Amino acid sequence: MAGSSFKAILRYIGTTLIAEGILMLLCLVPALHFADGTWVAVAASGGFTLALGLLLVLTFNGYKTVSDRRMSYLLVTLVWVVLALFGTLPLLATGATLRFGDAFFESMSGLTSTGATIFASVEVLPASVLLWRSMMQWFGGFGIVLLVVALSPSLGINKYSLYTAEVSGADNTGKTSTSTVVMVRRMLAVYILLTLLFVTALLASGMQLWDAANLTFTNISSGGFSIYDDSLASLTHTQQFLLAGAMLLSGVNFSLLYLFFSFKWRRIGHKLDQFGFYMVIYLLAAAFVAVALHFKMGERWADAARLAAVQCASVITTTGSLVADTSQWWVPATYLFVMLSLCGAMAGSTSGGLKIMRVLILMRNVRSVLRDRLHPNSVEPVRLNGKPVSAQIITNVMVVFFVFVFTIIMGVLALMLFQTGATEAIGATVGCITGYGPGLGTSGGYGCYAAFTAGAKWVCSLLMLLGRLECLTVLVLLVPSFWRR
Numbered sequence: 001m002a003g004s005s006f007k008a009i010l011r012y013i014g015t016t017l018i019a020e021g022i023l024m025l026l027c028l029v030p031a032l033h034f035a036d037g038t039w040v041a042v043a044a045s046g047g048f049t050l051a052l053g054l055l056l057v058l059t060f061n062g063y064k065t066v067s068d069r070r071m072s073y074l075l076v077t078l079v080w081v082v083l084a085l086f087g088t089l090p091l092l093a094t095g096a097t098l099r100f101g102d103a104f105f106e107s108m109s110g111l112t113s114t115g116a117t118i119f120a121s122v123e124v125l126p127a128s129v130l131l132w133r134s135m136m137q138w139f140g141g142f143g144i145v146l147l148v149v150a151l152s153p154s155l156g157i158n159k160y161s162l163y164t165a166e167v168s169g170a171d172n173t174g175k176t177s178t179s180t181v182v183m184v185r186r187m188l189a190v191y192i193l194l195t196l197l198f199v200t201a202l203l204a205s206g207m208q209l210w211d212a213a214n215l216t217f218t219n220i221s222s223g224g225f226s227i228y229d230d231s232l233a234s235l236t237h238t239q240q241f242l243l244a245g246a247m248l249l250s251g252v253n254f255s256l257l258y259l260f261f262s263f264k265w266r267r268i269g270h271k272l273d274q275f276g277f278y279m280v281i282y283l284l285a286a287a288f289v290a291v292a293l294h295f296k297m298g299e300r301w302a303d304a305a306r307l308a309a310v311q312c313a314s315v316i317t318t319t320g321s322l323v324a325d326t327s328q329w330w331v332p333a334t335y336l337f338v339m340l341s342l343c344g345a346m347a348g349s350t351s352g353g354l355k356i357m358r359v360l361i362l363m364r365n366v367r368s369v370l371r372d373r374l375h376p377n378s379v380e381p382v383r384l385n386g387k388p389v390s391a392q393i394i395t396n397v398m399v400v401f402f403v404f405v406f407t408i409i410m411g412v413l414a415l416m417l418f419q420t421g422a423t424e425a426i427g428a429t430v431g432c433i434t435g436y437g438p439g440l441g442t443s444g445g446y447g448c449y450a451a452f453t454a455g456a457k458w459v460c461s462l463l464m465l466l467g468r469l470e471c472l473t474v475l476v477l478l479v480p481s482f483w484r485r
Contacts, residue, residue: 007063009075014056016079021050023135030127038128041093049086073476084108087136096129101454108461110136112468115224115320115437118450123229133225134217141221141350142191187254195220198246205238219246222350224320224437231322244313251317251345273385274346278356285340286312289333296330315340318352320437327445341436352435358397365394403471411463418455432460433467
């Protein structure tokens with residue numbers, strides 16, 4: 001591994017630390033406005049992070065080229081780990097938690113937009129900490145690395161390999177003439193536009209700016225952190241539907257959203273396979289849950305439809321916001337949520353999970369194999385958006401699926417070794433690796449991860465990282481040949 005490449009990586013990490021430090025300093029606004037007594041701690045945390053970032057950038061400013069593609073995977077993993085480490089500073093300095101393991105869990109959950117929390121009550125937290133939790137999710141929701149790729153066109157590292165290392169779920173079934181940097185900038189523009197639109201919409205619904213900003217940050221990023229202990233339950237019905245709309249839109253491929261907002265609707269027509277499957281699964285799940293709530297829980301049809309629509313939007317996009325204590329709902333409905341979160345929303349969105357694109361390709365590949373068994377002489381390729389999917393992509397999808405399932409199995413076993421019950425282990429593993437957040441048992445519904453042992457929390461933190469980087473990006477670092485010249 002060339003020393004110059006590693007120095008370029010340090011410069012790159014410095015750039016992201018600058019962005020993180022600036023976001024920390026923005027938390028001074030609520031600290032001073034609400035006079036919560038944390039402004040010194042927030043200023044020290046943000047100032048230290050910003051200063052170190054500037055030091056790294058200035059020290060290694062002459063190192064701008066990384067010639068080895070392997071460095072893309074190392075860089076992406078290091079960025080998430082380093083930013084999670086520094087994300088603990090406001091939590092520890094303000095006294096929100098005094099345990100480093102808990103602070104790292106919360107920070108990793110925020111930056112990976114997972115939404116799992118160690119806080120039994122968030123309403124007692126200082127305003128600055130609440131905003132920091134929200135901003136971590138907004139910053140991490142669309143991808144920290146994508147932000148840097150968009151803002152740093154002078155970096156010498158291969159930007160496409162950097163992009164795919166961070167978002168291996170992107171819809172790459174077709175080639176595009178648009179450069180990666182231009183594409184990422186457009187997607188970031190859509191992300192910011194959606195944020196502004198939903199903050200404005202929530203303000204128009206009668207919500208205060210503080211609430212509107214925090215809830216938009218965490219729901220547009222598919223994060224799920226809330227400033228209320230009951231998540232979304234205390235909001236008006238209109239506000240709940242608005243946030244459900246934010247969740248569903250954030251689960252749509254951002255390239256499609258760009259085409260929609262730029263009025264290039266003709267180019268959308270032949271790219272709707274993922275979107276159609278996404279909406280069908282969502283509507284079927286919402287209908288099932290609504291029927292269950294009406295007949296099993298005694299809810300009125302109107303309330304059942306509302307609760308099902310909002311909660312299923314949260315689950316399929318792996319947001320993790322709650323419109324009620326779902327741990328008290330009919331058991332088959334809660335296990336449906338587990339399956340729905342495993343599926344996830346569209347590739348190229350803020351959602352976690354396996355992604356709709358992969359599920360669709362897997363299903364169509366199964367259908368193709370069954371047809372081959374019945375009609376051996378027929379040729380029926382797997383298609384997506386009307387175009388044949390290459391054998392390489394099908395193989396890649398199957399590998400990701402296998403690694404995803406294997407990681408879940410190992411995660412469950414690891415949590416059980418750290419004194420976690422079977423139900424809690426399954427729920428926590430799925431909740432962390434998919435980015436949904438809430439699990440089963442004590443971590444389900446309005447529960448939290450505070451009762452987990454220290455070792456179990458570290459396992460969950462690793463699962464969040466693996467899930468956000470879709471496993472392969474991290475696991476490739478464990479291959480011995482990765483470290484050879």
